[in-house]
Structures are given as structure tokens and as C-alpha cells.
Amino acid sequence: MVKRWLILLLLILSITTNAQNINIKSARNTVAELEKSVLKKESPANQIKLIKAGLKSIENAKLNRKVALNSEPYALSAFLQSYYAHLDEGDLGEQLLEKAELALDTAIKYDKEEMNTKYIEATKFNIQQKKIKLANAAFKEKNYENSLTLFKDLSADKPTDTLFAINGAVSAIFLQRNTDAYNLMKRAADNHARNISVYQFLGQWYEARLEIDSSVHILEQGLKLNPGNLTLNNQYINVLLNNKRYAKATEALKIALDFNPYIDRLQYLDGYVHHQRGNFKEATAAYLKAIRQNNYYFDAYYQLGLLKIDEFKLKNDNKILIEAEDNITRAYNLKPNDKNVINLLIEINTFYKRWNTVSELKRRLVEL
16 A cells, blocks of 8 residues: 555656646746747737746746756846846836846856856846836936946946946936945946046046046046046146146146147146246247137136236346237237236336336226
């Protein structure tokens, strides 16, 4: 009697195991059929019908504990659900995406011998494509919370794709999540993104925190990838000038002018740097170049006037003071209400003892 029960039990187990094997084979066949359907460009409805049949077979197969501890059913399930999520544009698609990710994690956990790499990698691709769709849609709809979450996930999965990091950072900036924005921009820079906004953001970030060496370094990195870029160059030069790094600024301006020889602001800044370093001849030439490019360049006239006053104090040559007065007067004609210009004219006219002019300028100063 015991033998009969034992034989019956073994027979039931054998039938159950065979049934589970049949279910797994059915799921494999579903994937093969789905691949053919995709190549034939059959309708999504046909593909979804195949997927549902495959998922049902997998669930039946997992009723067997041994099968449930195997990687393959989860790998197959993850693949089918991730592709299904790709087909569905609504809420169901997002639910399927979550299920696919959970199944993928389990498949990877049990895949000790890496027997299901094909399904796992295909699932990762499907999940990535679905997240890209969702992230772009969220960004377009100004749902920056969702776009940030999705782009962060995409960037974490594929850090070398700098577009994910940049888009996530932009989402974070809209949300004023500056730390998230920094981390994502830093990841983009570490992976050699060419987009200048990465280096602009990081340069400003470091400068605001008085990490000047880091600001200079990151802007130099950006310029190596974008040689001659005027926007990035201007920011780099401004950081150098703001922190009185005139030697580096001179080098930077030389390179910038090689790429953009007719930009009046670059010529003006070149003059300013030479002025600060005491190179009067080079500074004068640079300011005059800027003025030749732009006859209404107030700052160039004003700084050239200051330069000539400084030079006059060293050399005591009246011709130099005449040049100073001429340039300060031109600056005054462009901006007659500028108090700094008026004070310089008062200083020059006092030197020449033109008391009526001095009185008139002082009166004007009081009126402003």
C-alpha cells in the first residue's frame, strides 16, 4: 500500500515538473514569437496578446518552488513586461515598468551562472527606452519632479551618457535643488561632456563658494573641449580678473583674441589686464584697438583715461595728461552723469587751475 502511494506521489511530482517545464518552454516560445512579430511590424494588439500569454505561462511555472528560485522565469517576465510597458503610453505602462524592474532585480540575483544575460540586457534596454520617453514627456509638461527622478535613474544606470545627467541637472535647477544639479553636472563633466552649460554652472558654483582654483580648473577643462568658445572664455577671464590672477588672464586673452580678434570687449579686457600689470604701452594699444572697433565704448575711454593719469604720475609728462583729459572728456560725452568721470575731470582741471570749470563740475556733481 505504501509503495502504491509513493509511486503515485512520484508520478504526480513528475507530471507537475513536466507541466512547469512546458510552461517555461511556452514562455520562451512567446519571446521568439514576439521577436518575429516585431520584425514583421505587426500591430501592438497582436504583440500584447502574445505577451499576456507568455506572462501567464511564467506565473504557472513559478508555482513550482524549484522553478521560482531560478533566474529564467524572472528574466523572461522582466523582458516581456518591459516590452509591454514600452507599448503602453498610459498609467499601465508605468505600472508595468515598476514590475519589470522588480523582476529584473530578482533575475539578476538568481542568475549566478549568467545564463540569462540576453534577456537581462534586452530588459535593461527596454526599461531605459521607456524611462527616456517618460522623462522627456515630464520635462515637456514642466513636471520637473518626475523628470529629475527619471533622469537621475537613467544617469545612475548609464553615467557615461552625459545627456541624462545634463537634463537631470536642468530639471534640478528649475526646482532649485542646487546640490542635485551640482552632482549631475559634475558627473557630466567627469565624463567629458562638451556642453558649455556644464562648465558655466560648475564655474559659478565653485566661485560662489570661493573655491577659485576649482572654478578656474573646471572652466579650463570646458575650454579644452570647446576651444575659442566666447561665452566660456568670457566667464573664465572674469573669474581670473575678479581674483586678480592677471598672468593667467593674459594667457587666456591671447588665446581668445586668436580665435576672436575683432571682439571689442576682449581687446578692452586685454588692455585692463596689461594696465593692472603695469604694462602701459601694451595696455594703451589694446584700449585703442577696442575703441577702433567701437567708437562709443565708454569703458575703454574711461580706463584709457585712468591709465594715462597713472602714467602721468610716474613720468610727469604733460603730453600724457593731455591724452588722459581727451579720453576722460570723450567718456564724459558718452555718459555725462557718471560721477567717477566727473571726479576725474575735476582732478585734471584742478591741476590746470581752471577754477570756473572745476566749480561748474562740482555743482553738477551735487545735482546728481
